[in-house]
Amino acid sequence: MEKPGFLWEPDEAFISNSNLKAFADHIGKSLLPYEHFHRWSFAKPKEFWSAVWDFANIIGEKGDGVLSRPEDGCMQGTSWFPYAKLNFAENLLRGDEKRIAIVEGDENGEYRCMSMGELRRLVAQVQTGLRSLGINRGDRVAGIVTNRIEGLAALLATASLGAVWTSCSPDFGPQGIVDRIGQVKPKVIIATLDYQYNEKTFDMGAPISTVCDSIDGLSTLVTIGNSSGLSNVNDFKIITWEELCDNDSSSPEFIRVSFKSPLYILYSSGTTGLPKAIVHSVGGTLIQHLKEHKFHCDIKPGDVMFWYTNTAWMMYHWLVSGLASEATIFLYDGAPVLKNEPGMLWRYAEGLRITHFGLSPKYLEVLMKQTYPVNLKHDLPQLRSVLSAGAPVSPEQFHWVYENIKQDMMFSSISGGTEIIGCFVMGSPVHPVRAGEISCKALGMAVDVLDDRGASVIHQKGDLVCTQPFPSMPITFWGEDGEKRYKNTYFVDRPGIWTHGDLAEQTNHGSIIIYGRVDGTLKPGGVRIGTAEIYRVIDQIPEIQDSIVFGLPNNGDEEIVLCVVTKDRNLDIDTAKSMRYKIRSNASPRHVPHRIYCVNEIPYTLNGKKVEGAVKSTVLGKSIKNHASIINPECLAEYSILLGREFK
Numbered sequence: 147m148e149k150p151g152f153l154w155e156p157d158e159a160f161i162s163n164s165n166l167k168a169f170a171d172h173i174g175k176s177l178l179p180y181e182h183f184h185r186w187s188f189a190k191p192k193e194f195w196s197a198v199w200d201f202a203n204i205i206g207e208k209g210d211g212v213l214s215r216p217e218d219g220c221m222q223g224t225s226w227f228p229y230a231k232l233n234f235a236e237n238l239l240r241g242d243e244k245r246i247a248i249v250e251g252d253e254n255g256e257y258r259c260m261s262m263g264e265l266r267r268l269v270a271q272v273q274t275g276l277r278s279l280g281i282n283r284g285d286r287v288a289g290i291v292t293n294r295i296e297g298l299a300a301l302l303a304t305a306s307l308g309a310v311w312t313s314c315s316p317d318f319g320p321q322g323i324v325d326r327i328g329q330v331k332p333k334v335i336i337a338t339l340d341y342q343y344n345e346k347t348f349d350m351g352a353p354i355s356t357v358c359d360s361i362d363g364l365s366t367l368v369t370i371g372n373s374s375g376l377s378n379v380n381d382f383k384i385i386t387w388e389e390l391c392d393n394d395s396s397s398p399e400f401i402r403v404s405f406k407s408p409l410y411i412l413y414s415s416g417t418t419g420l421p422k423a424i425v426h427s428v429g430g431t432l433i434q435h436l437k438e439h440k441f442h443c444d445i446k447p448g449d450v451m452f453w454y455t456n457t458a459w460m461m462y463h464w465l466v467s468g469l470a471s472e473a474t475i476f477l478y479d480g481a482p483v484l485k486n487e488p489g490m491l492w493r494y495a496e497g498l499r500i501t502h503f504g505l506s507p508k509y510l511e512v513l514m515k516q517t518y519p520v521n522l523k524h525d526l527p528q529l530r531s532v533l534s535a536g537a538p539v540s541p542e543q544f545h546w547v548y549e550n551i552k553q554d555m556m557f558s559s560i561s562g563g564t565e566i567i568g569c570f571v572m573g574s575p576v577h578p579v580r581a582g583e584i585s586c587k588a589l590g591m592a593v594d595v596l597d598d599r600g601a602s603v604i605h606q607k608g609d610l611v612c613t614q615p616f617p618s619m620p621i622t623f624w625g626e627d628g629e630k631r632y633k634n635t636y637f638v639d640r641p642g643i644w645t646h647g648d649l650a651e652q653t654n655h656g657s658i659i660i661y662g663r664v665d666g667t668l669k670p671g672g673v674r675i676g677t678a679e680i681y682r683v684i685d686q687i688p689e690i691q692d693s694i695v696f697g698l699p700n701n702g703d704e705e706i707v708l709c710v711v712t713k714d715r716n717l718d719i720d721t722a723k724s725m726r727y728k729i730r731s732n733a734s735p736r737h738v739p740h741r742i743y744c745v746n747e748i749p750y751t752l753n754g755k756k757v758e759g760a761v762k763s764t765v766l767g768k769s770i771k772n773h774a775s776i777i778n779p780e781c782l783a784e785y786s787i788l789l790g791r792e793f794k
Contacts, residue, residue: 153548154556155578164575165440173197180576180586181656188592188614195226195433195590195617202436202470205240206232206402215615220642222633224615227405227429234409234428235306236400238469239266241447246474249450250295251494253342253480260295265302268295268391270398272303275390279334279366283308283401286411288332290314290323290354291457292341292479296370296387298466300336305409305428308401312411312423315456316341316348318752320356322774326413326458329423330624331363336387339373344481351375358382405429405617410463411624412564415751415775422631423624426567427617434568434618435467441589442572443502443531443558447472453504453533454482454491459753460564461504461535476500482509488516492524499528506536508754510543511685513550520551531556533573536754538660538678541582542686559584561648561660565636568618570610570646571658583657591616595652600640603652607661607674610650611643619644649676666758668697669704670736677758680708680739683732689713689721692748695739696762708739709748709761709785717744722794741793747781761785 209229243263291297351373558573661676
């Protein structure tokens, strides 16, 4: 029976059979109440993280120490497992060689499977090929690749050598790619030369040539696929993927490195400047993902994981780590919704018996507006969890998931970021699901919400913070003054405390509500309002296809501006009045926009996030430093003349 306020609640069998319960039994501690268990996990970090290593059977040498903090107690200088030796790829390429490790699918509905034994052999061949190109420990290898097996094999081969992997999706465009991987000067680039998206074929030959000619120190380009537009201006070698793998290697060698050795370089969205190149460690990434997968997502050997993502988003790296829990991972290359097949991803979920399905609120919004009844069109008895990341999930979307996808399963909104390659708040197999709320604080993460005084607050909006160190904190930002830029980004507001940049609220039952980024927070009358509160209302209006909200200064105060895309590209006075009424009734009078404009398009980052800051800067006549981070920057021209237009 569903309790009042609960959309789903785990029964005793679900809890008893969970990895989280097994972990609590393993360490001899009571799992419930969870708040006590969570408090122990960050109050006793040495005990907790050492137990995670043991329970997850991390392959490697743990060493004697777990945690070493600098004398000043600063989070930034914390060292985890200082004597450990391990290899990331070795931990992912584990388990029975006959089990299916990877399934790869595309827009045509075609897929191929690869066993763990086949994946190991492919990784061994790529490793030998990279070695022949001079790749050693610490060198950077960049992938401009789609979400297919070749890119994953290249990532694992790079990690097996103790080298550093960084990747971009081909659709970023030449400048967007150079702004990212150009910072870290890779020795080798592995690039997809042609791909299909939304039933259209794209030739990447000329863009890849432009990128490679702009990268200092590049020695070799490895090409996947065919192109007529590829050229070579600078002095670097070009070989094909087949030539890279043309050897008899059958078993990869794993170079074990220290826990804090670099593994990945990920990039911030970069809409306010050059993207930050964030360096993540081998051990921190592995142990954080194992904790999240096993304990919070309840992933077990034989499960099938999927997340709709590209190779640039953090969730790609998060999905890849599912191999360490001996799950099968599904890689999808293509658009999530096709013109004649809006349920393509669910067709795969049904056919492949996916147990954990990852998506975004934007994708949910599309399904809702298309009134696509997943549960009526697809049989999903194996589905145990749907997860969402990238933006806040509205209460209405929570309800829609349970009404239209599946009732008996765990829906988890999760939140963290590229900066920590993981999550601060998540779901869990022991928590009920409440609409609009993230179920719990992640284990090992000392998460809190602080007001402007630095006091912890409940049922009040404040800054999401983490008050104790955790293993997946970045090593540094790549480049000059990396340590200083890292410190100024997360520790300048509250010395010694990680301030994440999210506006949040914690409830008296331990859940968290995320309202959006602090830099996008609205402050009419000095009251902090998250843009998600307005989007929640607007998204329920059938006439509105998309929207964006931002604030403009007005005589020492701030007024809210709302821009909407309508079906007929027109907005009448009555619809505008109705929108204001609904916002006033469902949010508050302070949420009501002063101006409402009808626009043709909403700008998004390459990772699918609305760029409120770029719109505000454009309206105010300020320059946008990095158009390459926006997937449709041409639409900003409309916003540059917004204030001269009539509003409703």
